[in-house]
Amino acid sequence: MTSPVLQAKGLTKRYGRVVAIDGSDLELMPGEILAVIGDNGAGKSSLIKALSGALIPDSGEIRLDGEPVQFRNPMEARTAGIETVYQTLAVAPGLDIADNLFLGREERRPGPLGSIFRMLDRRHMRDEAARHMSELGVATLQNIGQAVESLSGGQRQAVAVARAAAFGSKVVILDEPTAALGVKEGNRVLQLIRDVRDRGLPVILISHNMPHVFEVADRIHIQRLGRRIAVITPSSHSMSDAVAIMTGAAPPPGAEEPAQ
Numbered sequence: 001m002t003s004p005v006l007q008a009k010g011l012t013k014r015y016g017r018v019v020a021i022d023g024s025d026l027e028l029m030p031g032e033i034l035a036v037i038g039d040n041g042a043g044k045s046s047l048i049k050a051l052s053g054a055l056i057p058d059s060g061e062i063r064l065d066g067e068p069v070q071f072r073n074p075m076e077a078r079t080a081g082i083e084t085v086y087q088t089l090a091v092a093p094g095l096d097i098a099d100n101l102f103l104g105r106e107e108r109r110p111g112p113l114g115s116i117f118r119m120l121d122r123r124h125m126r127d128e129a130a131r132h133m134s135e136l137g138v139a140t141l142q143n144i145g146q147a148v149e150s151l152s153g154g155q156r157q158a159v160a161v162a163r164a165a166a167f168g169s170k171v172v173i174l175d176e177p178t179a180a181l182g183v184k185e186g187n188r189v190l191q192l193i194r195d196v197r198d199r200g201l202p203v204i205l206i207s208h209n210m211p212h213v214f215e216v217a218d219r220i221h222i223q224r225l226g227r228r229i230a231v232i233t234p235s236s237h238s239m240s241d242a243v244a245i246m247t248g249a250a251p252p253p254g255a256e257e258p259a260q
């Protein structure tokens, strides 16, 4: 049996009297796109923050490739191979695409130019950026030296996703990557997400956009009131089933029918 790449067991996080996540589980299997859906306040962001080191859970366990991990900050999660793109896009508009790809991870020139003068290896960064962009088919980004502020929302999102795919060695987490995009741009980003999955990196996709979720997800984790109440697939359930389970209008699969 295949085992999960990333697994959460009984994660809990309280903010004073508010329970943001309440014993939540999650399993991300190799090579899949796992969508995480849930109503506002269901604890999706908190769950994802715990998996990406942005939040330290009060209790519960996280396993990466079967090994227990405890991330004290986002850098530790990144170092372990988990890359996250947050809703608020972490791109620097004034910098070009190549610089954005390497933001926080700039490569220095070899030898004393790099180690003493801290000179950036721009040519190598540019080549690498171009390679990642073309691998992922971000084809309209012809000029890797173009400032990100001159790109459309969809292209910026593509840069952020490509960046995560380039550095995430084990898991890519995307929080609402299509929220601010038009139809065409949204579709391009969905294709990019499929490409990332097809290259072997499993993806966690948090989204309120049901058509997008049903288009790309292999499995759908439904979060409600701070915990996972169901895992469905686009072939086992319809969009309206998913919304009904998510909002509590229908019982989760396998649960007893409510007493009349």
Ligand SMILES: Nc1ncnc2c1ncn2[C@@H]1O[C@H](COP(=O)(O)OP(=O)(O)OP(=O)(O)O)[C@@H](O)[C@H]1O
Pocket (backbone or CB within 6 Å): 015, 018, 019, 020, 021, 038, 039, 040, 041, 042, 043, 044, 045, 046, 047
């Ligand atoms: N930093 C915080 N301080 C206090 N309460 C918080 C904090 N972060 C989250 N919460 C609360 O925890 C609960 C879960 O929030 P969370 O943002 O994880 O939900 P969500 O499913 O991502 O919601 P949305 O879809 O609206 O983004 C909410 O009731 C929220 O108000």
